Amino acid sequence: MNQSNLLKWSLCLLGALQLAACSSNQEVSAGSDESSATQQATHQVTQPVTPNSSLPSLPIETVGKVERLPKVFPESWIYVDETSFSSMFGGKMILMDALEPTHSKRIKGMVDKSLIGNFLTAQKRNEFYVVESFHERGSRGKKTDWLVIYNKETLAPVKEVQLTKTRLMALPRRHAMAMSPDERFLYIANFSPAASFTVYDLELRKIVGSIDTPGCVLTFATGQRSITSLCSNGALLTTVLNKDGSKQRQEFVAPFFDTDKTPIFERPAIIDGIAYFPGFKGEVHEVDLSGEVARYRGKWNLVTEQGTNWRPGGLALTDSDDQGLFYVIMNPEGFDGSQTHGGSQIWVFDVNTKARIRTIDAPNWAVSMSVTRGENPALVVTNGEMNLDVIDSKTGALIQTLSDFGNITPLVVHKAY
Numbered sequence: 001m002n003q004s005n006l007l008k009w010s011l012c013l014l015g016a017l018q019l020a021a022c023s024s025n026q027e028v029s030a031g032s033d034e035s036s037a038t039q040q041a042t043h044q045v046t047q048p049v050t051p052n053s054s055l056p057s058l059p060i061e062t063v064g065k066v067e068r069l070p071k072v073f074p075e076s077w078i079y080v081d082e083t084s085f086s087s088m089f090g091g092k093m094i095l096m097d098a099l100e101p102t103h104s105k106r107i108k109g110m111v112d113k114s115l116i117g118n119f120l121t122a123q124k125r126n127e128f129y130v131v132e133s134f135h136e137r138g139s140r141g142k143k144t145d146w147l148v149i150y151n152k153e154t155l156a157p158v159k160e161v162q163l164t165k166t167r168l169m170a171l172p173r174r175h176a177m178a179m180s181p182d183e184r185f186l187y188i189a190n191f192s193p194a195a196s197f198t199v200y201d202l203e204l205r206k207i208v209g210s211i212d213t214p215g216c217v218l219t220f221a222t223g224q225r226s227i228t229s230l231c232s233n234g235a236l237l238t239t240v241l242n243k244d245g246s247k248q249r250q251e252f253v254a255p256f257f258d259t260d261k262t263p264i265f266e267r268p269a270i271i272d273g274i275a276y277f278p279g280f281k282g283e284v285h286e287v288d289l290s291g292e293v294a295r296y297r298g299k300w301n302l303v304t305e306q307g308t309n310w311r312p313g314g315l316a317l318t319d320s321d322d323q324g325l326f327y328v329i330m331n332p333e334g335f336d337g338s339q340t341h342g343g344s345q346i347w348v349f350d351v352n353t354k355a356r357i358r359t360i361d362a363p364n365w366a367v368s369m370s371v372t373r374g375e376n377p378a379l380v381v382t383n384g385e386m387n388l389d390v391i392d393s394k395t396g397a398l399i400q401t402l403s404d405f406g407n408i409t410p411l412v413v414h415k416a417y
Helices: 003-045
Strands: 077-082 092-097 107-112 118-121 127-135 143-151 157-162 177-179 185-191 195-201 206-212 216-222 226-231 236-241 247-253 269-271 274-278 283-288 295-301 318-320 325-331 343-350 355-366 368-371 378-382 388-392 398-402 410-415
Touching (some): 118 177, 118 185, 118 410, 177 216, 185 216, 195 226, 269 318, 269 325, 318 368, 325 368, 355 378, 355 388, 355 398, 378 410
Antiparallel strands (some): 077 092, 077 410, 092 107, 118 127, 143 157, 177 185, 185 195, 216 226, 269 274, 274 283, 283 295, 343 355, 368 378, 388 398
16 A cells, blocks of 8 residues: 555544544533433422421330230130241241131231240140250351240240250150140150150159160150150150159050051040041050059051051141041042042041041141131141141131131141130
């Protein structure tokens, strides 16, 4: 390229750059004008806020006010054990009215229950009990176990007791704690894996002691001052206490099932002092807990139809109502290993005649269930979606489904007193 052409190209390039610069400056200028106009408009719209002295002053709010629940809860109230499998440090007990149709009025209160804590409510005392665990550094560090006593009316903790034994930490169940019939003593199941239970005096507010029960777990109140535990060889162990809660003696009841061939659920319904333990294949074992020492009474079958696969299944799969009827979740496609699967029906039995008097369809499967108190109890079923189906126990009609109450894994429901 000669010098003449080079000069022409240089002049053209310089001109192009100047045009681009002019265009850019115009856009920036236009943008600045728009921004300035917007700011001016905003400034013009904004008005100073001044107090209106003509309005009355707001009343002074009282802080620290705690509402009280009734001394005796309505029969339709329940405690929901929200284990919170996604965050076990955030477990809780939720007090609800199962029959309240308005969502905003349904929840009455809740308390914490850390690391699959255990729960029991008194029927005569104005309190309930939570046994829970904590680590020094949240999810790590030294673990301590605590008994927390709550006031039933305020849901406020009134006493905390550090336990010296490692408490039972397992899937939630109704028999990890028990009380003597007069509600003088509280029994807390321990498992470290050495088995024992702790006796706590509710009158003196102190631990009486812990009693070893080698190979035998859980706490089934027996007689006036005894506790029966279920043993790994199919036997029962009854621990008889003195009046002060100390150990007097222990007696074994001979094995009544084979843990390998005819296993049972350790979750019975107790009706008039008789515990009804369902077996994996549909038999029911009766254990009399009304005397000083447990006594085996024999067994009968839930399933009478030949050639069917009906079997019991679920977590909290049994309960009873105030009329003494026995409820159990049943699976029509039972097999060896289906005992954890729940079922599609709840069967209702008269334990005196051992006859099935009613079958209730679970609208959306049944994992656990409970029955409320009173002459017309509602059946509360933890369904396959981890919501609660409330069912009329006499007609089988679905009353309502409870959801969005803080539920993640509401695995066990307890009667509220």
